[in-house]
Amino acid sequence: MEWDNLRYILAIARSQSIAGASRQLKVHHSTVFRRLNALEEGLGVRLFERVSTGYVLTVAGEEMYQTATEIEAKIIALNRHIIGQDRKPKGLIRVTTTGSLFYSLLTPCFAAFQREYPEIERGLCGI
Template sequence: MTRANWDDLRFVLAVAEEGSVSAAARRLRVNHATVLRRVAAYEDSVGTSLFDKTVRGYAVPSAMDRVIEAAREVDRAVQAVGRALRGTHAPLAGEVRVTSTDSLCHCVLAPIVARLRIVSPELQVELMCSNRHLDLGRTDADIAVRPATDLPDDLVGEVAAVLGFGLYRARGVDTGDWIGLSGPLARSRVGRWIDATVGSGRIVARADSFVVAREFAAVGMGLAAMPDFLGAEDTRLDRVEGILPDLAVDIWVASHADLAHVPRIAAVRRQLTEALAAQAERLRGGMGGA
């Protein structure tokens, strides 16, 4: 279909939906004569009349119902293209909910979100700190930034960086006690390694947060495994070598498949991915090594 034919078809659709030339003219913000001319032009191009012209207005004969419905589908498609194009050029604005772990929220993502706001002041990011995996299918969040071995089938995303882990204790404190992990962190790679390797009698406390585990270590309670950057950037702690194996895990930036192409969500996901990739060396850390 040529552009001219689609332009004429817009007038046909307006008349069909409004039931009269005058109403179609008001909807399209043109004069009465223009509507008549464009409908006639389309009918001439297809070689048939589309309306029964009565004293009550323009009626669509049943034989033409499928034609009008097809015109509606074309109209919806054209409108969808327009919305998509506007979305790609519009400034980044609106609300986006991002969920991530406590350590990434506190020490990595907050400065990144602050920089996003400078570039896009109309953007509002809700940063949801939780070590449990929120259900993106139920729209608990729009974007998840998560250390994980892989993604569930209903999520789409990219690996932005790799999160390395290290073992730390209070500076100058020689201890054989350990800080265990609880809650969702107990099921993480490092949590499972601690439970499988360290005897329960050596675990003096547990935490469902790496930030809390770091605080336990900093006050001398025991050895704590944590994201390497979290320990390396704390002057209260010493890194302990030769015990913790390489337990690195990918950091994914993902959305539910149904939300992945929403312009503001896709844009924020891309910018988060790029910002995390720029910190890849920091997030990887020195790595453990048994």
């Protein structure tokens, strides 16, 4: 099973039509129609019932849809986690403040900041 096929299933199920899926996927409606027919033929099972109101998932289609939404969520989470990792901030930040202000108010903030951005070093300059 290719991810691209799952994208088509998600689009058809969400829009309940070939035309809506084609707009969502930015492809011609005939492409969506051909891809769905080829996928159903290859799997040997109908994924959608064609009714007068549109396309409705079958039991097999519902199972595929549920799995596809889980995979989609994992891909989105992976992208959020991975994108920009090479561009994370790093270097030295210098903060000028009084020692009492730093230790009483700012230390928890800097600790949380440093956990999120471990490549950032801090330097404290007292007044």
